[in-house]
Amino acid sequence: MSLLQVDNVTKTFRGLRAVDDVSFTVEEGTILGIIGPNGAGKTTLFNCIAGAIAPDTGTVRLGGADVTGAAPHKVSRAGMARTFQLMKPFGSMSVLENVAVAAMAHGTSRRTATGTAADVVERVGLSRWRDARSDGLPTAGLKRLELARALASRPRVLLLDEVLAGLLPAERLPVMELLETLRSDDGVTLVFVEHIMAAVMRLSDSVLVLEQGRVLTSGSPAEVTQDPRVIEAYLGEEPAGAGS
Ligand SMILES: Nc1ncnc2c1ncn2[C@@H]1O[C@H](COP(=O)(O)OP(=O)(O)O)[C@@H](O)[C@H]1O
Ligand SMILES: [Mg+2]
Structure with missing residues (x-):
């Protein structure tokens, strides 16, 4: 199948x-x-x-x-998860918070979501930007963030x-x-x-x-x-x- x-x-x-x-x-x-x-x-x-x-x-x-x-x-x-051609992260939130929100959309606890988010942020190579505001990311970083948000649902x-x-x-x-x-x-x-x-x-x-x-x-x-x-x-x- x-x-x-x-x-x-x-x-x-x-x-x-x-x-x-x-x-x-x-x-x-x-x-x-x-x-x-x-x-x-x-x-x-x-x-x-x-x-x-x-x-x-x-x-x-x-x-x-x-x-x-x-x-x-x-x-x-x-x-199934997807990325958007036109990215729309929450600009004032940090990279980690953005990914945690995506992870929490699945009814998981805040703590579990934050743990998942930290894993995924590292997985996509954004650890250095973890606590930076999302609207401060360069394009390549935004693309990685978009990937991370999709991966947050595993x-x-x-x-x-x-x-x-x-x-x-x-x-x-x-x-x-x-x-x-x-x-x-x-x-x-x-x-x-x-x-x-x-x-x-x-x-x-x-x-x-x-x-x-x-x-x-x-x-x-x-x-x-x-x-x-x-x-x-x-x-x-x-x-x-x-x-x-
Ligand atoms: N929400 C919509 N309302 C009306 N037309 C749409 C809408 N979304 C896409 N289209 C039209 O459908 C066609 C395919 O668009 P799209 O799926 O965005 O193509 P691609 O991603 O391959 O560039 C285009 O002609 C586009 O204008
Ligand atoms: Mg298109």
């Missing part, structure tokens, strides 16, 4: 099929990369999977359990929406290495949306290509990047684009 199974998910906004009959599965302990031009429906797909919006049709199963249309906190309790599946966007090339490698160890050491299954093709190639076991809401193709990184339809869909696309 696949850890994550998405079947025929469709989401329409005023007649626009932002996500159009998308199906895919993710096996436990693997990494799926999702690519596609701006507006292809990647973030909307994440929103449908993580419970931020309910799909019009289709189903989302996590570990066999149907979580379609479930509220985000229920999806989270079922073992997810089995982590959805990452453009975590490398906005980072300098030199800042990307350590984040990629962190994602690799989340999989190898913590057993977290990853689904990530990314424009940086070098990261997609390096991290993904398989790649799903979206275009205008539909699955254009899927396969190994080498297979999809040699697909003429993929190359065509990317023509004119800024490879390191920040996304929409």
